[in-house]
Amino acid sequence: xxxxxxxxxxxxxxxxxxxxxxxxxxxxxxxxxxxxxxxxxxxxxxxxxxxxxxxxxxxxxxxxxxxxxxxxxxxxxxxxxxxxxxxxxxxxxxxxxxxxxxxxxxxxxxxxxxxxxxxxxxxxxxxxxxxxxxxxxxxxxxxxxxxxxxxxxxxxxxxx
Amino acid sequence: xxxxxxxxxxxxxxxxxxxxxxxxxxxxxxxxxxxxxxxxxxxxxxxxxxxxxxxxxxxxxxxxxxxxxxxxxxxxxxxxxxxxxxxxxxxxx
Numbered sequence: 499x500x501x502x503x504x505x506x507x508x509x510x511x512x513x514x515x516x517x518x519x520x521x522x523x524x525x526x527x528x529x530x531x532x533x534x535x536x537x538x539x540x541x542x543x544x545x546x547x548x549x550x551x552x553x554x555x556x557x558x559x560x561x562x563x564x565x566x567x568x569x570x571x572x573x574x575x576x577x578x579x580x581x582x583x584x585x586x587x588x589x590x591x592x593x594x595x596x597x598x599x600x601x602x603x604x605x606x607x608x609x610x611x612x613x614x615x616x617x618x619x620x621x622x623x624x625x626x627x628x629x630x631x632x633x634x635x636x637x638x639x640x641x642x643x644x645x646x647x648x649x650x651x652x653x654x655x656x657x658x
Numbered sequence: 659x660x661x662x663x664x665x666x667x668x669x670x671x672x673x674x675x676x677x678x679x680x681x682x683x684x685x686x687x688x689x690x691x692x693x694x695x696x697x698x699x700x701x702x703x704x705x706x707x708x709x710x711x712x713x714x715x716x717x718x719x720x721x722x723x724x725x726x727x728x729x730x731x732x733x734x735x736x737x738x739x740x741x742x743x744x745x746x747x748x749x750x751x
Binding site: 531550551553555556557558566590591592593594597614618619622623626627 | 667668669672673674675676677680697715716730733734735736
């Protein structure tokens with residue numbers, strides 16, 4: 499998997515005006531659907547998955563969420579990245595009773611089911627670097643966000 | 659015989675997979691072998707047979723005398739080294 503195959507500027511949204519995570523996920527999923535990357539069923543599936551298996555990462559300083567859902571709903575693998583002007587509340591991955599404030603959402607849709615673990619690990623490793631999260635929050639536009647993700651997710655992505 | 663580590667999270671889907679991989683990589687780097695098994699936190703009390711250590715992201719029920727490390731370090735990156743030291747102290751011969 500190469501970063502160029504799953505990262506496109508048209509799926510980077512640097513100002514998603516959403517007052518809760520459901521709205522943010524809806525905007526992102528509808529974007530992927532409108533561009534043909536996912537099936538219509540993905541839009542509801544991403545909500546259900548987040549409700550049952552939350553994806554907030556409780557880093558020490560800046561936080562991020564990494565929602566995804568099953569490969570069945572996907573036409574073509576893609577990362578969708580969104581930045582919000584205000585925090586919304588996400589539950590913590592692996593510890594659903596904990597809540598964290600989130601302004602960065604790194605959604606993905608993967609067609610190959612067996613690669614989901616690899617990409618999750620890659621994204622988590624990338625976002626464990628607070629400097630990367632800070633750069634994503636401070637980026638001026640979609641192109642800058644693209645470049646940060648290209649460099650940092652790209653270098654952690656396994657060649658396989 | 660390799661020690662058995664049960665890795666659990668609230669859901670046993672993506673999270674414990676990532677935690678398990680991170681622990682496995684860290685142990686490999688140090689040349690330590692262990693059997694890692696993932697499950698849901700709720701399943702832990704029924705899967706204790708032969709288990710030497712439990713690493714979990716969320717509270718587990720009654721596990722008797724088996725040591726439990728509850729941590730989010732493998733997701734957040736904060737405190738991984740300290741947790742690995744703890745894990746190794748429990749599983750070394």
